[in-house]
Amino acid sequence: xxxxxxxxxxxxxxxxxxxxxxxxxxxxxxxxxxxxxxxxxxxxxxxxxxxxxxxxxxxxxxxxxxxxxxxxxxxxxxxxxxxxxxxxxxxxxxxxxxxxxxxxxxxxxxxxxxxxxxxxxxxxxxxxxxxxxxxxxxxxxxxxxxxxxxxxxxxxxxxxxxxxxxxxxxxxxxxxxxxxxxxxxxxxxxxxxxxxxxxxxxxxxxxxxxxxxxxxxxxxxxxxxxxxxxxxxxxxxxxxxxxxxxxxxxxxxxxxxxxxxxxxxxxxxxxxxxxxxxxxxxxxxxxxxxxxxxxxxxxxxxxxxxxxxxxxxxxxxxxxxxxxxxxxxxxxxxxxxxxxxxxxxxxxxxxxxxxxxxxxxxxxxxxxxxxxxxxxxxxxxxxxxxxxxxxxxxxxxxxxxxxxxxxxxxxxxxxxxxxxxxxxxxxxxxxxxxxxxxxxxxxxxxxxxxxxxxxxxxxxxxxxxxxxxxxxxxxxxxxxxxx
Amino acid sequence: xxxxxxxxxxxxxxxxxxxxxxxxxxxxxxxxxxxxxxxxxxxxxxxxxxxxxxxxxxxxxxxxxxxxxxxxxxxxxxxxxxxxxxxxxxxxxxxxxxxxxxxxxxxxxxxxxxxxxxxxxxxxxxxxxxxxxxxxxxxxxxxxxxxxxxxxxxxxxxxxxxxxxxxxxxxxxxxxxxxxxxxxxxxxxxxxxxxxxxxxxxxxxxxxxxxxxxxxxxxxxxxxxxxxxxxxxxxxxxxxxxxxxxxxxxxxxxxxxxxxxxxxxxxxxxxxxxxxxxxxxxxxxxxxxxxxxxxxxxxxxxxxxxxxxxxxxxxxxxxxxxxxxxxxxxxxxxxxxxxxxxxxxxxxxxxxxxxxxxxxxxxxxxxxxxxxxxxxxxxxxxxxxxxxxxxxxxxxxxxxxxxxxxxxxxxxxxxxxxxxxxxxxxxxxxxxxxxxxxxxxxxxxxxxxxxxxxxxxxxxxxxxxxxxxxxxxxxxxxxxxxxxxxxxxxxxxxxxxxxx
Ligand SMILES: [Zn+2]
Numbered sequence: 001x002x003x004x005x006x007x008x009x010x011x012x013x014x015x016x017x018x019x020x021x022x023x024x025x026x027x028x029x030x031x032x033x034x035x036x037x038x039x040x041x042x043x044x045x046x047x048x049x050x051x052x053x054x055x056x057x058x059x060x061x062x063x064x065x066x067x068x069x070x071x072x073x074x075x076x077x078x079x080x081x082x083x084x085x086x087x088x089x090x091x092x093x094x095x096x097x098x099x100x101x102x103x104x105x106x107x108x109x110x111x112x113x114x115x116x117x118x119x120x121x122x123x124x125x126x127x128x129x130x131x132x133x134x135x136x137x138x139x140x141x142x143x144x145x146x147x148x149x150x151x152x153x154x155x156x157x158x159x160x161x162x163x164x165x166x167x168x169x170x171x172x173x174x175x176x177x178x179x180x181x182x183x184x185x186x187x188x189x190x191x192x193x194x195x196x197x198x199x200x201x202x203x204x205x206x207x208x209x210x211x212x213x214x215x216x217x218x219x220x221x222x223x224x225x226x227x228x229x230x231x232x233x234x235x236x237x238x239x240x241x242x243x244x245x246x247x248x249x250x251x252x253x254x255x256x257x258x259x260x261x262x263x264x265x266x267x268x269x270x271x272x273x274x275x276x277x278x279x280x281x282x283x284x285x286x287x288x289x290x291x292x293x294x295x296x297x298x299x300x301x302x303x304x305x306x307x308x309x310x311x312x313x314x315x316x317x318x319x320x321x322x323x324x325x326x327x328x329x330x331x332x333x334x335x336x337x338x339x340x341x342x343x344x345x346x347x348x349x350x351x352x353x354x355x356x357x358x359x360x361x362x363x364x365x366x367x368x369x370x371x372x373x374x375x376x377x378x379x380x381x382x383x384x385x386x387x388x389x390x391x392x393x394x395x396x397x398x399x400x401x402x403x404x405x406x407x408x409x410x411x412x413x414x415x416x417x418x419x420x421x422x423x424x425x426x427x428x429x430x431x432x433x434x435x436x437x438x439x440x441x442x443x444x445x446x447x448x449x450x451x452x453x454x455x456x457x458x459x460x461x462x463x464x465x466x467x468x469x470x471x472x473x474x475x476x477x478x479x480x481x482x483x
Numbered sequence: 484x485x486x487x488x489x490x491x492x493x494x495x496x497x498x499x500x501x502x503x504x505x506x507x508x509x510x511x512x513x514x515x516x517x518x519x520x521x522x523x524x525x526x527x528x529x530x531x532x533x534x535x536x537x538x539x540x541x542x543x544x545x546x547x548x549x550x551x552x553x554x555x556x557x558x559x560x561x562x563x564x565x566x567x568x569x570x571x572x573x574x575x576x577x578x579x580x581x582x583x584x585x586x587x588x589x590x591x592x593x594x595x596x597x598x599x600x601x602x603x604x605x606x607x608x609x610x611x612x613x614x615x616x617x618x619x620x621x622x623x624x625x626x627x628x629x630x631x632x633x634x635x636x637x638x639x640x641x642x643x644x645x646x647x648x649x650x651x652x653x654x655x656x657x658x659x660x661x662x663x664x665x666x667x668x669x670x671x672x673x674x675x676x677x678x679x680x681x682x683x684x685x686x687x688x689x690x691x692x693x694x695x696x697x698x699x700x701x702x703x704x705x706x707x708x709x710x711x712x713x714x715x716x717x718x719x720x721x722x723x724x725x726x727x728x729x730x731x732x733x734x735x736x737x738x739x740x741x742x743x744x745x746x747x748x749x750x751x752x753x754x755x756x757x758x759x760x761x762x763x764x765x766x767x768x769x770x771x772x773x774x775x776x777x778x779x780x781x782x783x784x785x786x787x788x789x790x791x792x793x794x795x796x797x798x799x800x801x802x803x804x805x806x807x808x809x810x811x812x813x814x815x816x817x818x819x820x821x822x823x824x825x826x827x828x829x830x831x832x833x834x835x836x837x838x839x840x841x842x843x844x845x846x847x848x849x850x851x852x853x854x855x856x857x858x859x860x861x862x863x864x865x866x867x868x869x870x871x872x873x874x875x876x877x878x879x880x881x882x883x884x885x886x887x888x889x890x891x892x893x894x895x896x897x898x899x900x901x902x903x904x905x906x907x908x909x910x911x912x913x914x915x916x917x918x919x920x921x922x923x924x925x926x927x928x929x930x931x932x933x934x935x936x937x938x939x940x941x942x943x944x945x946x947x948x949x950x951x952x953x954x955x956x957x958x959x960x961x962x963x964x965x966x967x968x969x970x971x972x973x974x975x976x977x978x979x980x981x982x983x
Contacts, residue, residue, distance in 0.1 A: 040592050044813040046585065047572045047594055047691040051727045079809050081856070085829050090812030147829060149817070278856035280865060283698035283806055285727050 002246070003210045006238045007218075008167035008203065010230075012180060014159045014190045015127060015198040016059040021155035022126040023050030023093065030130070030153035042155035044088035049284050052077075056124065056157035057100070057288065059189040061298045063159055064101025064122045066183050066305055071295050075100045077124075077285040081278040085147060086129035088154050096279045099123035100288065106183075107307060108175040112320070117176050118164030124288075129154035159190075165204070165215065170234035177201060177227045182306040182328060194226050201230050205237040207245065216241070217251040221258050221265050233258045236265055309333060317346015325354040331368050332358070338375020339382070348382040356396060360403050372405035381409040388469050394418040421467045424476070430463040431476055445481045453477070492517035493654035494976065497563050497711040500657055504551060504562045511547040511562030514657070515540055515606055518564045522608070522655035524981045531630045531640075531649035533569050535609040536576050540564065543606040550604055559714040561604030566656035568647045569610035570617055571702070572691040573597055580693045581625035582615045584814045584821045584840025594691020595726065596660065596702055596719045603718045608656050611646025615842045616811065617667055617695040619643050620914035623905050624844045631901065632675060633973035634940055638898035641671030641914070644705070648675040651705045652973045654981070658715050659705045664695050665799050666893075666918025668703045669930035673893035673943020676932040676973060678712045678960070679705050681918075683950045684925035685730035687716075688723030694810040696803035697728075699922040709931065709961040713738040716953070735951055740958035746781030750774075750959065751886035754788050756917045766892045769934045769942045774890060776966045777959075787882050787889060791874045792920045798875070799919045800912060801855045801868035807845075808852030814840060847908065872923045879924040883949040888959045891917050893930040893943030917945060927953050929960045933967035941971070 021028050024041035040048035064071055078096040104119035130153050135145025161180065167173050181199060184192045192199040206218035219241070221233050241251050256265040304312075309327040310320075313336060318326060326333045332353050339349040361368050381399060384390045390398060390413060401412040413419050421427065434456060435442055441452035460473050492514050495503065503509050519535070526532060547562035567573065570580040572590035574597070579585040593601070600607060614624040622630040622645025630645040632638040633653040640649045644661025648671035651659045661668040663681035672679020680703045687702045694700060704715030716737055723729045752774050757767050778784045816822035816836030823835035841849070855864035882889060895916055904911040921928035927950070930943040944963055948956035975981070 040590075043818055045572075045590065045592070045819070046578070046580070046588070046693040046813070047570075047590070047689075048592075049690050049726050051725060081809050081812060083812065083815065083830070083833060085815070085817050085833070088813065088818065090815055091809050142828070276858045278809070278853065278858075278861075280805065280809070280856055280861075283696075283728075284694075 004207045004238075004242050004245075005210045006168060006234070007165045007206050007208065007215055008170075008173050008234060009165040010163050010167065010173060010176060010204070011202040012161045012177070013200050013202075014063070014161065014184055014192060016056050016157040016159060017190050017198075018053060018055045018059065018157055020053055020055075022053050022056050022124070022157040023155055026155065028156045030150075030156060032152055034148070034150035034152065037152040038154070042088065043151055050093060050282075052285065052288065053157060057290070058298060059157065060100050060122060060124050060159045061290065061295065062187045062189055062302060063161065063184065064104065065295075065299050065302060066187055067101070067104035067106055067119045067122060067161070069101035069104030069119060069122055071101055071290055072098050073291070074098065074287045074289055076287050077282045078279045079282045082275045084128070086131040086149055086151075086154070088129065088151060092125060092128065093282055093285070094125035095123035100290070106176065106179060108172065108179045110169075110172050110175050115172055115175075117166045117172075120162045120164050122159060122161050125158045125160060127153050127156040127158045170231040170238070173203065173234050174227050174231040177230050179306065181227075186303055186306050186309075188303070197223075197225060200225050203230060203233055203237070205234055205241065206251070207238055207241045216245075217253050219251065219254055219256050219265070221256045222268070224258050229258060229260060232263060233265060236263065240265070313337075313346075313350070316340045318350035319347060322350030322354045325358065326350065329368075335368065335373065335375050335378065339378040340375075342376045342379035344375075344379035344382045345386070348385070349378055352378060352382065352399065356399055357403070360400065371403040372407075373403050377402050377408055384409055384413065389413070389420050390418060391420050391466070391470070394420065394467075417467070419467065420469050421464060424472070427460070427464065427468050427473060427476060430460050430468070431473075431480055434459045434463060435480060442481055453481070456481070493521040493657075494972070495657065496708050497559065497657050497706065497714050498708070500563055501559050501714075504547075505556075511544040511551070511606060512541075514562065515544040515564050515608070518608060518655050518657065521653060521976075521981055522650070525633065525653045525655060525975055528636050528975060528980065529631050529633060529649050529653060530628055531611055531646040531653070531655065532566070532609045533579065533581065533612050533627055533646070534577055536607060539576065540606050540608050543601070543604075547604045547606060557602065557604040558718060560600065560718050562606060563658065564606045564608045564656050565600065565715070566608045566611050566647055566650045566659040567597070568613050568617075568644050568659070568661045570613060570662060570693040570695075571596060571660065572693070573607070573610065576610065578610065578693070579626070580616045581613045581627055582840065582842065582845070583626040584837070585819075586626070586821060588819055590691075592691065595688035595723045597691065599719050605718070608650075611644070611650055611659060613646055613661075614643035615845050616693065616807070617643040617662055617664055617700075618807070618844050618848055620666070620670055620911050621899070621901075621904065622646060622671070623901065624842055626842055629901060632898045633975035634675065634898065635938075636975065637900055638940065639674070639901055641674035641894075641898065643667040643671075645671050647705050648672055648677055648679065651675075651707065652677055653976045658711055660702055660715070660719070661705060662692055662695070662700055662702050663918075663922065664699045664701075664803060665922050666915035668705065669893050669918045669928060669943065669945060670914055672705055672930045673932070673941065674898040676941030676969070676971060677705050677707060678709055678929065678931055678964070679703070679943075680712050680716065680929040681921060681927060682716060682720060682953065683730070683927045685728055686720045686734055686951070686953075688726040688729050690723055690725040694806075696806040697810060698806060699799075699803060701922075709929075709957060709964045710738070710741065712929065712960075713741065713957055730951075735953045737953045737957055739954050741961045743958055744780060745777055745959055745962045748782045748888070748959070749785060749886045750777060750782045751785050751787030751882060751889045753792070753889055753891040753917075754786050755790070755792050756891035761913065761916060762892055762895045763897070763936075765936045766895070766897070766942050770890070770892045770944060773933050773944055773963060773966065777890075777962070780962065780966065785886060787886060789875075789878050789882060789920065791871065791878045794871045795875055795920045795923055796912060796916055798868040798871035799915070799923060800851070801864050802872065802923075804848040804852030805855045805865050805868075806852065808849045808856065811841075811845070811849060816840070844908070875920055875923045876925070879920065879926060880949070883952075887948075887955055888952070889947040890959070891945045891947070893917060893945040897936045897938065897940035897942060921947050924950075926950050927956050929956055931960050931963045931967065932969045933963065934969065935971055939974075941969075
């Protein structure tokens with residue numbers, strides 16, 4: 001039986017959150033009343049001309065540099081010609097040869113292993129308007145009674161990031177998408193909202209027998225808009241293609257559509273009937289020059305990238321999972337660093353922050369900075385646990401009270417009488433009392449039946465009001481019941 | 484009745500009119516009345532204007548008069564009636580590019596040139612006829628009917644800016660603006676006895692000019708004298724942040740050397756454009772005659788060969804259609820312009836709107852250009868044409884290392900008869916043989932009238948200069964004008980139809 005492997009490449013579109021559009025001064029805000037953020041340029045009125053937005057170029061340079069790309073000192077805008085009602089000029093200004101950035105890569109982490117995904121190119125283009133197809137036709141243009149057009153989105157700067165066909169599994173694809181989203185967010189160049197479409201994926205999938213050199217025929221599934229859907233689309237496509245091939249069929253080179261509700265992809269159009277875009281250099285725009293000085297200015301202004309943040313947090317003691325969660329939130333990461341600075345163990349601080357603290361902020365819908373938690377207080381809490389002054393359940397109660405703003409862990413533990421008793425005399429007195437009342441249990445234990453031991457521990461803890469260190473109780477009880 | 488002879492005012496040059504306005508001999512309102520009267524007398528014969536903006540021009544003339552009254556002077560065009568080719572967007576005034584597809588379209592914005600003219604106090608009389616989307620050399624390809632030549636109304640005025648040429652030639656404006664993609668200003672100027680000039684690519688903003696071929700299009704002036712040409716160009720040129728191809732540098736001092744003569748200059752005659760197989764013998768003779776006069780005036784005349792110009796026409800007829808096929812894609816009936824009533828899908832609506840709205844020459848060029856850009860043909864056609872363009876540029880650049888300016892005829896023939904070439908596109912395309920290379924090179928060039936042929940039709944003489952070499956170009960042109968002593972006026976301008 002043939003063993004198959006998948007070959008996957010992803011094209012990601014990221015809408016930049018610049019103030020104005022790519023080639024005109026309209027606000028880059030697609031949310032307003034339809035057709036209110038438009039001008040002669042983005043409506044493609046006769047005679048109007050495009051002028052590139054320098055801020056958008058800065059955005060793509062940041063992305064390109066963050067992905068370790070080579071930056072072309074001179075890059076070219078092309079026209080991609082095709083007719084569609086929501087494309088005002090009936091061509092899209094895009095790039096073809098000589099994009100702004102080429103030959104980058106990104107490192108992702110899949111099940112503890114690092115995987116390198118090559119980035120073929122990162123190029124600049126403009127978004128289209130939005131069509132709403134009304135009537136029969138399931139929201140598609142064919143079969144619709146009429147179509148409403150909103151050009152607010154037309155001309156918003158879009159960056160397209162294209163990977164090499166380096167991805168082999170749907171998990172890798174998902175991890176790639178997630179890491180790219182983190183990078184874009186860290187750079188602050190886009191809100192990267194998948195559900196709102198400001199970041200969206202086109203997924204190219206093919207399969208081939210393991211060991212084969214040649215690529216199989218691929219399909220492209222367009223506009224997948226969640227990380228989960230990326231994974232599901234790929235799983236579905238791999239499965240579908242293998243079935244087609246094993247049944248002796250051929251995979252068709254085609255564009256497919258992912259249906260979130262049914263969980264299947266369906267054919268949109270075959271590539272044979274797809275258009276010839278008649279790319280040519282846009283004569284309205286001069287080559288885009290990126291001087292080495294501009295490039296290094298952008299590079300020196302780059303923020304810390306998520307992978308670096310994670311590595312740094314890990315060296316401070318956070319475990320891998322916690323480092324990942326902390327790196328995604330600059331507030332949590334800052335608290336973490338403060339706590340470690342104040343003497344907390346990185347491992348414990350990471351677990352508390354990413355566990356109880358995150359759960360609390362979600363439950364109460366507050367930002368972590370609005371709670372009573374500080375790095376110092378977290379360090380105090382972890383120190384108390386380590387010293388055996390708080391049981392883990394008591395520590396949780398203390399932490400909640402700290403978050404609620406009731407004071408420092410010491411004060412709270414004191415006032416709520418949650419401090420653990422490690423005073424052996426008190427515990428021994430309690431043990432004396434329990435053993436006297438449960439002589440038969442002691443006999444059983446001494447006779448080799450350990451079942452009642454746990455019961456005795458529980459009785460002692462109860463006698464102590466839950467504040468005894470269970471480890472100490474166990475040790476003392478073991479001695480006292482020994483035969 | 485005292486006061487100015489209104490009929491004569493329409494025959495003034497812009498410089499003369501400016502002097503009269505400033506000395507209080509007449510007002511801008513008088514000037515406007517004169518050209519309006521000339522228009523009403525001649526339009527039935529010419530069909531040069533598509534729209535006359537009576538209201539706007541009256542207001543502008545009154546505003547100019549008010550400015551003069553308080554001593555405010557916004558430059559040489561203040562109060563001067565000028566006309567615009569109807570492919571330049573004018574806020575609130577219908578702009579059609581002579582196409583049915585834009586019938587009734589009223590732009591919500593002014594082209595940069597219009598903004599500048601208004602700021603300079605110019606009086607915009609109206610919008611002039613052209614070959615649809617500036618594609619043609621005779622102004623016969625207008626959806627609204629042809630414009631006729633005021634020298635002989637059986638003849639074409641040239642094109643595509645034939646309407647702008649005709650109004651300035653006949654006096655229904657003192658000057659006008661056209662656009663020149665392959666000769667669309669210089670060729671009609673030659674055919675109507677005017678000075679017509681195409682500036683260096685990038686010194687006049689294209690913002691608001693309805694694009695034909697973006698890398699070649701350039702707006703420029705028609706005038707009766709070289710001096711007026713300078714005044715018109717000065718007003719409209721300069722960097723525009725709305726046009727990414729606009730040159731961000733101070734404009735040359737166009738008129739700085741007007742009176743200097745040509746003594747000591749080296750001027751090249753382009754030998755390829757003195758070829759009797761393609762150029763009319765009277766035109767060759769007139770061109771050689773002028774070259775001799777320039778030599779007598781102290782210029783050194785040398786023959787310069789530009790072999791790549793042989794391929795210019797072919798390269799142009801690939802590059803311009805390729806760009807136009809994409810530029811004109813926006814006319815789809817979706818957002819503005821003609822929308823077909825066809826039943827069917829959105830695609831049907833878009834394709835029928837285009838088929839119904841565009842004329843045959845436009846459709847021919849869109850098809851040509853689409854083909855030239857298609858996968859598998861790109862390299863053989865568009866790619867090859869771009870290589871020829873580079874070659875032409877280099878050849879011109881190296882020629883300008885040897886000479887200060889180049890001279891040639893402007894056109895292979897004088898004005899031809901209406902209908903004579905309309906069924907033979909290739910013959911029509913040859914009209915631009917001598918003018919196209921300057922568009923490919925991006926260099927400035929001007930046509931100056933130097934003589935009449937046996938049929939009494941004007942012959943144009945072309946002066947070409949390197950990029951941003953307008954000062955040199957105007958220096959030679961002004962001297963050519965002086966040597967030619969060309970004072971003839973279009974017969975319609977002096978006929979009984981315009982008599983007071
Ligand atoms: Zn806009």
